[in-house]
Amino acid sequence: MGPKKKDKKAAAAAEEAPPAAEDNTGMEELVGKEKLTEQLQILKQQLDKAMQERNYVQLERDTIQTFYDITRKEVGDLERKIMSKDREIENMEEHHRVEVRVYQQKVKHLEYEHENNIKEVEAERGGLLDEENEGFAGREDDLQVEKANIRSTLVEAEISNNREIAQEKQKAAKNLTKMNEGFDERLTHLRGRCEARLEQLRADLQLRRKVDIHEIEERKNLHINELMQNHEIAFGQMKDYYNRITRDNLELIRDLKNEVSEMKSRAEQNQREMYLKAQENKGLKRPLELRLSRVRELQAQLKDRQKDNQSLRHARARSRKLQEELVKLEATHEALRQEFQAVEAERDDLYGSFEDSIKEVQRRSDVRNMVLEQNLARMGGDLSKASVQINQVVHASALDPSKAEALTSGLANVLKARNAMITDLQYQVTRATKGYNDTLRTLASHMLRLGIPPEDIDSMGFAPMTSETSVGPAGLIITA
Structure with a gap:
């Protein structure tokens, strides 16, 4: 269906093309070139x-x-599959019918x-029922x-049991x-007993x-007699x-009368003594005031004493603390002493090697300074000789001023190089001296840090060399 429609459209386009061409040719005749x-x-x-x-x-x-084409191919494939499925279904139905017939035959x-x-x-x-009925009838007769x-056995047993029961009764x-x-006999006997x-x-x-009763009467009579005797004794x-109390009271009255008279005389004496004491109190009033002021001062001192006691306690506590610190410091001192001994031994070792190293450094410095001074003196002599020879050559050769100037400039350059070398x-030399001093x-x-006294250091004989340099660290010296 699809290809036929496309062919019709192409034919229609082909049929419509000639009128368009005719219109174009007509238009070419009417319009200009631009159109x-x-x-x-x-x-x-x-x-x-x-x-x-x-x-x-x-x-x-x-x-x-x-x-x-693809759809038609798929349709063909599906039709073939349907045909194969139909054949399979027919085969299965035939097989099923055969199986049904077989099962029907088996049934x-x-x-x-x-x-x-x-x-x-x-x-x-x-x-079996006949046999069972016959056997059941036989068993029924036997039973x-x-x-x-x-x-019959039960009847006989019952009769014998009744007989035995009567006998037992x-x-x-x-x-x-x-x-x-x-x-009854035992009861009569027991009752008589x-x-x-x-x-x-x-x-x-x-x-x-x-x-x-007789014993009680005797004890009663005895008790009555004892009570009577005790009563007489108590009455006596x-x-x-009471007689003794009366005598004591009479004596006490006499004593009290004597005491009253004595107390009167003592009261009179006390009056006299009170007068004397009053006079004495008047005389002691001033010393009492002084004593009271002294007491107040002592009380103030007592307060200060409490403060002093508190300060003393603080001082004792601080003393104990200081004592503990002293013990710790002694332990630290012992450790430091041992460390000092070790450092002192190390110092002795260093001291032994230090002298050799210092002497070696001094010897090398002296040798180097001597060599440098000799070189300097030799170069100075060479320079003076060269200048004299140059002057002699210039005067002897009578050179032109320009050549003499060129020669002089060359010699100046040589001298400049020599001066730079010097x-x-x-x-x-200065650097070596500075290194030695440092x-x-x-x-x-x-x-000094190791504990060597300055006198021992000075007694070693090492003195710094004279130099115009500062005491700052040199580049060659590495300070510890």
Whole structure:
């Protein structure tokens, strides 16, 4: 369907093309060259557009044709699959029908076998029922006979049991009669014994009561006699007591009278003494005021004493603390002393090696300074000789002033180089001197730090060399 529609569109476009061409030719005759050019451009654009549309339509046609072919192929594949599925279904149905027929045949065989089994079971059931009925009738007769035998046995056993029960009852009655007779005899005997014992107990208790009454009367009479004697003794003691009190009171009255007279005389004496004491108090009032002021001063001092005591406690606490610190310091001192001994030993070792190193440094410095001074003196002599020789050569050769000036400038350059060398040598001498002095000061400070006295350091014989340099550290000296 798709390709036919596209062919119709192409044919219609082909049929419409000639009228457009005729219109264009008519227009070419009427319009000018510019319009023809414009129309040509428009026609080219239309042609390009038509070509694009044709290409697009052709592409769509090819795409649709491709889809159509793919779909037709898929439809063919699906039809083939459907046909194969139909064949499979037919085969399965045929197979199912065969299986159904087979199972139906099996069911028929099973039903036939089941009917035969039922018939056999029915026949066997009838025979077994007859046998069971016959056996049951025989067993029933046997059980009836056995039941009659058991019943007769039970009747005989019941008769014998009744007979034995009657005999046992007779025996029990006889035994009960005998026991009653024995109990009556024992009761009579016990009653007689109890009555005799009761009479004996009554007689004993009566006798004991009489004895107790007699003893109580005797104790009562004895107690009455003791009370009477005690009463007489107490009455005599009371009489003596009151007589003694009366005598004591009379003596006390006499003593009190004497004391009253003495107290009167003592009161008069006290009056006289009070007068004297009053006079004495008037005389002691001033010393009392002085004493009171002294007491106040002492109380103030007592307050100060409390403060002093508190200060003393603080001082003692501080003393204890200082004592503890002293112990710690002593321990620290001991540790430092041991460390000092170790450092002193190290100092001795360093002292031994220091002298050698100082002597070696001094020797090298002296040698180097001597060499530098010799070089300096030799160069100075060479310079003076060279200047004299130059002057002699100039005067002898009678050179031109320009040549003499050139020669002089050359000699000046040589002299300048020599002077620079001399300055460098002087700098090296100064630097070596500075290094020696710095080394000496550094070693001296190390020895002072190690505890070597300055006198020992001065006695070693190492003196700093004279120099115009400062005492700052030199570049060659590394301070510790």
